[in-house]
Amino acid sequence: MEEQIKHVAACQKRWFIGFWLLPIVSMLIGENCENWVGMYAADARTVYISEALDILLTAVCVPVSLKLFAWVLTHKIDAVGISDALRLYSFWSKVRLGLLALPVLAGFAVYYLMLSNTGVLCAFIALTASLFCLPGEARLRKELCID
Known part of the structure; x- marks a missing residue:
């Protein structure tokens, strides 16, 4: 049992580190591939629609990822062995990080394709929300009520 708990906690940490590598890789690609940076910056309509969709995606994914996990934890996970x-x-921890990864990737795409600061702001909001998902063995034991 202890080995299983340690394995799940270590796996969660690896996924969290991978999640935080997404913005780093996005920035490296954006800064080194000059062909497509600012490709749609001159098209005001595309910029507006992209910014609006990115804001909407962030406004939906951040609360859903946090509240959905809490709901699943109390209603589904606590009811099983x-x-x-x-x-x-x-x-469900991976699903939560996946939901937070959507606005991060979309935000950096909007930032580099449209040269819009709104995209990077939305990405930083999702990255900040991920700090509420910090994995660890102590947190896993607390959330699953394991003594």
Whole structure:
């Protein structure tokens, strides 16, 4: 059992590190590929629609990722045995990071394609929200009520 808990906690940490590598890779690609940077900056309509969709995506994904996990934790994960709870906890933590990755990637795409600061602001909002998802063995034990 202890080995399973440590494995799930280590896996969550790896996924979290991978999540934080997304903006770094996005910035490296954006700064080194000059062909497509600012490609749509002159088209005001495209910039407006992209910014609006990015803001909407961020406004939906951030609260949904945080509240959905809390709801699943209390209604689904707490109702099963410990081995199934660990499996579900791992799965829903990945779903939560995936939901937060959407505005990060979209934000950096809007930032580099449209040269719009709104995109990077939305990406930073999602990155800040991910700090509420910091993984760790102590947090896993607390959320799953494991003594």
